[in-house]
Amino acid sequence: xxxxxxxxxxxxxxxxxxxxxxxxxxxxxxxxxxxxxxxxxxxxxxxxxxxxxxxxxxxxxxxxxxxxxxxxxxxxxxxxxxxxxxxxxxxxxxxxxxxxxxxxxxxxxxxxxxxxxxxxxxxxxxxxxxxxxxxxxxxxxxxxxxxxxxxxxxxxxxxxxxxxxxxxxxxxxxxxxxxxxxxxxxxxxxxxx
Amino acid sequence: xxxxxxxxxxxxxxxxxxxxxxxxxxxxxxxxxxxxxxxxxxxxxxxxxxxxxxxxxxxxxxxxxxxxxxxxxxxxxxxxxxxxxxxxxxxxxxxxxxxxxxxxxxxxxxxxxxxxxxxxxxxxxxxxxxxx
Numbered sequence: 001x002x003x004x005x006x007x008x009x010x011x012x013x014x015x016x017x018x019x020x021x022x023x024x025x026x027x028x029x030x031x032x033x034x035x036x037x038x039x040x041x042x043x044x045x046x047x048x049x050x051x052x053x054x055x056x057x058x059x060x061x062x063x064x065x066x067x068x069x070x071x072x073x074x075x076x077x078x079x080x081x082x083x084x085x086x087x088x089x090x091x092x093x094x095x096x097x098x099x100x101x102x103x104x105x106x107x108x109x110x111x112x113x114x115x116x117x118x119x120x121x122x123x124x125x126x127x128x129x130x131x132x133x134x135x136x137x138x139x140x141x142x143x144x145x146x147x148x149x150x151x152x153x154x155x156x157x158x159x160x161x162x163x164x165x166x167x168x169x170x171x172x173x174x175x176x177x178x179x180x181x182x183x184x185x186x187x188x189x190x191x192x193x
Numbered sequence: 194x195x196x197x198x199x200x201x202x203x204x205x206x207x208x209x210x211x212x213x214x215x216x217x218x219x220x221x222x223x224x225x226x227x228x229x230x231x232x233x234x235x236x237x238x239x240x241x242x243x244x245x246x247x248x249x250x251x252x253x254x255x256x257x258x259x260x261x262x263x264x265x266x267x268x269x270x271x272x273x274x275x276x277x278x279x280x281x282x283x284x285x286x287x288x289x290x291x292x293x294x295x296x297x298x299x300x301x302x303x304x305x306x307x308x309x310x311x312x313x314x315x316x317x318x319x320x321x322x323x324x325x
Binding site for chain 2: 019021028029036037040050053054057058061062121122123126138142143170173174177
């Protein structure tokens with residue numbers, strides 16, 4: 001969630017508009033982690049996510065004069081990120097193994113420990129069973145805590161569409177999880193027998 | 194699994210706690226600085242062609258409104274009539290011969306020479322006459 005209050009954020013935006021890279025850097029600090037997480041679960045690889053993150057901030061800095069303060073800055077940034085991601089034209093063939101990508105040759109015991117956790121991660125399952133739009137809507141709603149109107153603006157869809165897809169995504173995910181839990185329970189019973 | 198359980202589970206995943214490394218942050222800021230510098234330069238570069246285009250447009254407008262117009266160069270009716278007659282000759286060879294003979298009578302050249310010339314013209318006319 002944003003650490004900067006709205007007034008400070010607007011001041012930074014105004015300074016950045018006048019060419020202050022230092023002011024823009026503070027905005028980058030504030031939003032980089034959120035955008036990175038969003039991109040990591042959507043991009044084909046860690047490198048792609050990093051490229052898109054960089055392109056997003058570069059585009060934001062270049063077109064900062066086009067930002068209108070009536071919308072949230074985060075909404076504007078996520079809209080750019082989603083556009084940059086679609087420009088890559090490299091849809092992920094299968095869900096990226098985030099922990100593997102994070103480890104990237106420097107995997108310690110700690111990282112290997114959380115890998116197991118990741119395997120059963122809900123987002124991993126969500127990524128596998130939901131379509132791209134549903135997954136994006138779900139992420140923005142739960143992780144980014146964005147209102148429906150902002151999600152609709154980012155995804156360039158009506159609010160009703162977002163609501164329907166969120167409902168479908170939740171239903172689909174719940175069903176998927178129940179089936180997995182059931183399978184897990186059955187397999188553990190088989191092992192004990 | 195109800196909605197609140199799902200929400201709780203969705204937020205407690207490794208994906209929601211990933212952070213950007215200092216190295217990646219530096220890369221981003223380096224790219225931003227480069228883009229900023231390039232943007233300033235491109236403003237200067239684009240200004241010159243814009244001024245040039247404006248100047249050319251002004252000159253073109255001035256030339257269009259303040260220079261005398263050319264007259265109509267459509268072919269005159271007399272000329273088109275002549276062309277039409279050349280393409281479709283109406284005067285017969287006999288008429289031409291008579292007019293040449295009349296012309297020869299009024300000239301100072303020897304008759305033999307004129308007759309030769311007449312024969313030559315006659316043969317030429319026969320050669321080019323499309324009706325023959």
